[in-house]
Amino acid sequence: xxVGIVGGxxxxxxxxxxxxxxxEQVTVYxxxxxxxxxxxxxxxxxxAAEASFGEEALQGLMLESMRRWPGFxxxxxxATGMPLGYRTxxxxxxxxxxxxxxxxxxxxxxxxxxxxxxxPLRGRELRELEPMLxxxxxxxxxxxxxxxxxxxxxxAALRSERLPVTWVERDVEDLSSLRDDVIIIANGIxxxxxxGLPVRPVKGQLLRLRGAEPLxxxxxxxxxxxxxxxxxxxxxxxxxxxxxxxxxxxxTTVTAGGVLDLLRPAADLLPGVAxxxxxxxxxxxxxxxxxxxxxxxxxxxxxxxxxxxxxGHYRHGVLLAPVTAHxxxxxxxxxxxxVDISAYGVGRFT
Amino acid sequence: xxVGIVGGxxxxxxxxxxxxxxxEQVTVYxxxxxxxxxxxxxxxxxxAAEASFGEEALQGLMLESMRRWPGFxxxxxxATGMPLGYRTxxxxxxxxxxxxxxxxxxxxxxxxxxxxxxxPLRGRELRELEPMLxxxxxxxxxxxxxxxxxxxxxxAALRSERLPVTWVERDVEDLSSLRDDVIIIANGIxxxxxxGLPVRPVKGQLLRLRGAEPLxxxxxxxxxxxxxxxxxxxxxxxxxxxxxxxxxxxxTTVTAGGVLDLLRPAADLLPGVAxxxxxxxxxxxxxxxxxxxxxxxxxxxxxxxxxxxxxGHYRHGVLLAPVTAHxxxxxxxxxxxxVDISAYGVGRFT
Numbered sequence: 001x002x003v004g005i006v007g008g009x010x011x012x013x014x015x016x017x018x019x020x021x022x023x024e025q026v027t028v029y030x031x032x033x034x035x036x037x038x039x040x041x042x043x044x045x046x047x048a049a050e051a052s053f054g055e056e057a058l059q060g061l062m063l064e065s066m067r068r069w070p071g072f073x074x075x076x077x078x079a080t081g082m083p084l085g086y087r088t089x090x091x092x093x094x095x096x097x098x099x100x101x102x103x104x105x106x107x108x109x110x111x112x113x114x115x116x117x118x119x120p121l122r123g124r125e126l127r128e129l130e131p132m133l134x135x136x137x138x139x140x141x142x143x144x145x146x147x148x149x150x151x152x153x154x155x156a157a158l159r160s161e162r163l164p165v166t167w168v169e170r171d172v173e174d175l176s177s178l179r180d181d182v183i184i185i186a187n188g189i190x191x192x193x194x195x196g197l198p199v200r201p202v203k204g205q206l207l208r209l210r211g212a213e214p215l216x217x218x219x220x221x222x223x224x225x226x227x228x229x230x231x232x233x234x235x236x237x238x239x240x241x242x243x244x245x246x247x248x249x250x251x252t253t254v255t256a257g258g259v260l261d262l263l264r265p266a267a268d269l270l271p272g273v274a275x276x277x278x279x280x281x282x283x284x285x286x287x288x289x290x291x292x293x294x295x296x297x298x299x300x301x302x303x304x305x306x307x308x309x310x311x312g313h314y315r316h317g318v319l320l321a322p323v324t325a326h327x328x329x330x331x332x333x334x335x336x337x338x339v340d341i342s343a344y345g346v347g348r349f350t
Numbered sequence: 351x352x353v354g355i356v357g358g359x360x361x362x363x364x365x366x367x368x369x370x371x372x373x374e375q376v377t378v379y380x381x382x383x384x385x386x387x388x389x390x391x392x393x394x395x396x397x398a399a400e401a402s403f404g405e406e407a408l409q410g411l412m413l414e415s416m417r418r419w420p421g422f423x424x425x426x427x428x429a430t431g432m433p434l435g436y437r438t439x440x441x442x443x444x445x446x447x448x449x450x451x452x453x454x455x456x457x458x459x460x461x462x463x464x465x466x467x468x469x470p471l472r473g474r475e476l477r478e479l480e481p482m483l484x485x486x487x488x489x490x491x492x493x494x495x496x497x498x499x500x501x502x503x504x505x506a507a508l509r510s511e512r513l514p515v516t517w518v519e520r521d522v523e524d525l526s527s528l529r530d531d532v533i534i535i536a537n538g539i540x541x542x543x544x545x546g547l548p549v550r551p552v553k554g555q556l557l558r559l560r561g562a563e564p565l566x567x568x569x570x571x572x573x574x575x576x577x578x579x580x581x582x583x584x585x586x587x588x589x590x591x592x593x594x595x596x597x598x599x600x601x602t603t604v605t606a607g608g609v610l611d612l613l614r615p616a617a618d619l620l621p622g623v624a625x626x627x628x629x630x631x632x633x634x635x636x637x638x639x640x641x642x643x644x645x646x647x648x649x650x651x652x653x654x655x656x657x658x659x660x661x662g663h664y665r666h667g668v669l670l671a672p673v674t675a676h677x678x679x680x681x682x683x684x685x686x687x688x689v690d691i692s693a694y695g696v697g698r699f700t
Binding site: 207209253254255256257258259260263264266267273274275276277278281 | 614
């Protein structure tokens, strides 16, 4: 079977890889895969730390994908010979003030209700784990089950020449130009234009800081004076600071306000941040849906015939890539899947 | 007379221009004139607003140069046909809190003692002049005599092919390689290496923000929660935000802390800053001396013979360029000058 995938980002390429593993012939269409939201993702694999309140319905899918991640990462590394920056140190939740701690405690309760490992810690205990944290940090928790991956390495591996995927470097304006037996639409914020589905861009700004030595060993998800920030250390001394969430249409301008909203809480929680070089500022567009859950399923009644949608993953594309790849590949090759995706069908928006 | 000038920054080229106007043959040596401190200067021409306490001794020279600036600008524009972005709207001194206002009042007193025009204003009056200022602004003043120039345009004009200066694109490691009758050393932080004089680099970080419309018409020098910042609007919608002062040797890394120290007070005083694009981040090195006053004079007893120094202008290179050009050209062509530069001789450090 010839499968065409529109969109060469993390979601599209994860589906592509799963399909080639199942013996299908896959063509990926993307004029410039560097546009994807994965380029500005931090790569936190934290089904609960990343879950906002109101997204609890997504938790089952997140946990399922989280379970799949270690195997997904190991197999992708083995298949491509490429590292993914997969790390398992866990996440620290960190609050600057007593008010911020109230916010973190709500998150801790969320972990507990989900049956996920989380251990409340005092400021002193957090500083024992991460000595560079501010002495002002009041408290927080450790979520030992959270992992991380480097999205840039992940993308590089998924684009490896060792995966037998055909690349066509062009934008798809119209499905009628494609001759594949099955088409999977996985082009993020471009899904709306191709399908009419309500996928909107949610702007995220992100910073890459750089120092000689890593300031952290854990991923830190912090709250400082009500501002949320995450700090993701890489082994080479890079510290990723993210991310704003802005409803501004398809604007990708890096703004003074976005940078300030990230640097301020970062420096409050981790004063050493001030000494780091501001190596890169970025803005990307996450594909959001009205309920901010992904769209996974068949587009019924499409004139092209076998058309599926895999997108709208919002802030969760990296985390949800393995389960998305598995479920969508099931749909394409078998017509059904053992993953419960009943809440994520196309039909809820048509 | 053949004059060689080491250093093609604002100071060196201003001296060069004055000498060619006096009929001398000038060669400028600089491998990469884009390195100069002028590249990261804001171009405020504010003899008092820019004067720190402790620099009062410099005030006479600043006022003399300020008086020369309108003519210098007009003649340079006429000679080159190039605009300099010369503007005369004056500076607003702006304080966020009552404590910040105490700081601004000290500056106002400084203007008054110097006999410079300055008018204390309440928050409401400042917002009438600049409606985008934060409603939280407590008060400040207007210094109507302050002007501004765009240092990039100034540098471009001073490099104009219409000025008959010979350029040699190389670094001068040793004066013995030069065959000019007179040598003027004007290469900023490089003066120390060539002469042994105590000129040190003082790092300054600066941001260029960009919006569709200018947020300000005046230059704003502000104090917000104890942090000093200046905001220099350009007609094309650019807003220059500067500048840190850091004693870090010759380091030109743009740091998270530097950017934060500029954006935080800028956004406190002018909330619309948050919406602007962060177009450019820069760091440059000002040439500082032990008393932070410039070095203007003859280097006595140098084996090369006629060697002069024009440098160490610290934060005041743009402002002091006209008076420096006049005084140093006088020294070179006449052996003395009518400008009182007795406090700035080479001898005070040898």
